[in-house]
Amino acid sequence: MAASKPVGSQADTGVSRWQLAVAIGGSALLGVGVFYLWNRRSVSKRNERKAPEGSSSPVPKEGSDGEENRADSQSILDRAQAAKNKGNKFFKAGKYEQAIQCYTEAIGLCPLDQKQDLSTFFQNRAAAFEQQQKWKEVVQDCSKAVELNPKYIKALYRRAKAYEKLDNKKECLEDVTAVCILEGFQNQQSMLLADKVLKQLGKEKAKEKYKNREPLMPSPQFIKSYFNSFTDDIISQPLLKGEKPDEDKDKEGETADVRRTGRSGYQKAKQYMEEENYDKIISECTKEIETKGKYVAEALLLRATFYLLIGNAAAAQPDLDLVISMEDANVKLRANALIKRGSLYMQQQRSQLAKQDFNTGADIDPQNADVYHHRGQLKILLDHVEEAVDDFDECIRLRPDSALAQAQKCFALYRQAYTGNNPLQIQVAVRGFEDIIKNFPMCAEGYALYAQALTDQQHFSKADEMYDKCIELEPDNAATYVHKGLLQLQWKQDLDVGLELISKAIEIDNKCDFAYETMGTIEVQRGNLAKAIEMFSKAINLAKSEMEMAHLYSLCDAAYAQTEVAKKYGLKPPTL
Known part of the structure; x- marks a missing residue:
């Protein structure tokens, strides 16, 4: 429905909430296929065994005290390196206790001014402790390595994994955030760990917050749009x-x-x-x-x-039951209750129960167009596009005047053609949208979905016209202003106009969580992390489900982790 977030946003774009939150390392997807191109910071792999600091200094004259001191220092360092090399052999042989002893010897021998080498020795010993699952020792040694070399990727990542094992999610997230920035967001392994921790943190915080939240009535426009999605x-x-x-x-x-x-x-x-x-x-x-x-x-x-x-899902379900x-x-009351309970199950990611309720609704009231319409939306979320189209067709057969079902069917066909890279079918879907806005000129959703498809095809000017038509039909629909603002960012790279439109959305509906979430994401990209956290926090208070709240907490935590990394290490991703 037009009041909601775009069809095909977070769940089905393939973009993780981590990538969305930090918006770095290439293209970051926002809303309706909108992306920003970034100047990618190339970060080369750091050589763990770089020459000791000061090795490029001029060589003192023969016989000088400097040369003697350097020779002594180099001799001690050589012994330390030898101990480390011996430890490496034990490590490869799986003899971790002996490896630890050798690395400890190397640490004891290494001159304190040889920070690069000393940090490597601590990191190697941490690796051996990791094999023994001694997570506290891993954290201690990695911390010493990072103190000596604050941009030591291996030590930061190893400490992040140890923090995860110790269930210190906040510290884990900060370390892996630093790693991702240093790697230019090119390493899938560290990105996956970041995303995993963000999801866990988000779920934990949302569970507690949602349980104790104050119920909040959404805007009249949202409520009307919700009820307009039902005809029976x-x-x-x-x-x-x-x-x-x-x-x-x-x-x-x-x-x-x-x-x-x-x-x-x-x-x-x-x-x-x-x-x-x-x-x-x-x-x-x-x-x-x-x-x-x-x-x-x-x-x-x-x-x-x-x-x-x-x-308040907990209060809703007993009534629906x-x-x-x-x-x-009345069978239509029961069928409607099944649709709403099925949608509730889908919010809770209990898709099997959701499907059962929709199927039961179709069984007890086979002439109810709403059952097929909403089941079609469910199947789109489950990526069962062909089945979704069948349901939309049945809805249209029962309700030929259902502009909403026709628009969503056309968008489902478009999505199928777009993801399958089928230009011919894309053209068919585009012609279908033209027919819909011609036959149902008062259906704002038809223009909105057509605008999303046009944006994907980079037909920005026409997409902008479609959003203007939506605003003309539904001037109180805040979500349309957000979409139009995102379009300006992609089309003209006009940050001021984009933010002005999103601010207008908040002015129209100060309960539009989509507007706050989008504003927060843009502020992350601009490097305004404090403002981003403020926007995400407002969106969290407006979230309509625990799952949505968990996603927003993930974005907020990602922004907060970046602020901590900037304080500790001076690391910041590129900004818009």
Whole structure:
């Protein structure tokens, strides 16, 4: 739907949250295929056995004290190198205790001013401790190596792995961040470790934060867009004559409020929906449920829906479970509850349960277009594009006027052609978009999805026109301004205009987490890490699911790790 983030963003671009967070080392994907080209800093591999410091100085004259001192020093260093070489042989033979003894001898012999060599000896001993799984000793020796040589990649990476084993994720992330910057983000192994730790940190923090978060009602535009994605949903329809107060209904047991107003809790909740007074809906539905009124099933479903909208999944699921179990309830209520519970399972990454709920919905209400529409979206997320297209086709057969389903089907076909590098099919999909905006000129989603496809094809001017049309149709949709801002960055490299549009999105909807997340990512790329952390923190407070919150924490932690690395080692990635 138009209020949400772009179809095909984080999960299916193949770009890790680590790459997105640091935005370095080539192309970083943002939103709808938007990327920035960076001047890549080439970082060569450091030779671990460089000549001792000062070896290039002029050679003192024969017989001088300098030459004698140098000779003594070189003799001691040679002995230290010999001990290290002996340790290397033991290491290769798997005799780690003997290797440690040799490296310890080398450390004891090495002159203190030979920092490069001494750091190597500590790092080698750390490698032997690593084989013995003595993680604290690994950290200690690597720390000494890094003190002597702050840009020692091997020591930093080995310490990062040891910190991971010790469950010191914050320190691990800082070390691996330094490694990635030093390597120019070219080493897949260190990138994977960074991404792994970021995911773990994000999940841990999100679990605690989400459990204790204050529920927050999203913007009216988001709520309206959400309900507009359903066509067979009873609770989203305006009040009907049949829902007017029933004068013949037995008033026994009804509350004084119902008798006085002539409306049940559910009916008042529906009225509040029409008035966009969303904060009162949950409480009115609760009244209907507690008094066992005429519309208990409807009230349970409406309350569950608003629990989902405010991000309270734990409260939503029991209500959905009850509606689904009510065999005497309207089948469309039960099917809608199955769609929403299936979507909830998908948010929780329980895709098998999600598929079961959608399939059950199709079984009990095979003429319900919403089941096929939302199952099609699920299958796109699972990368089952052909099956998704079949579901969209069924939705369109049942609801030929469903512009949203037609637009999303066209985008699914486009994505399939684009990822399969099929130019002919891409052209077919583009013509399909042209037909959709011609046949459904009031469907903002059609223009938005067409703009995403045009951006991929680098038809920037026309994509910009499509976003302008979206804004004309839905001036309160903040997400469109974010997409248009990202387009300016890719198309014209106009940072000022891009940021102005994203700021406009926040002005329109200060609850648009997508705008804060995008602003934070751009600030990372500009090197404004404090501002980036501020933006990510705002997005975290607005996250609508624990999974989304975990992703935002990952971005925030990546930015924070960069600030620490800059303080400790003076390392900063290139900026925009």
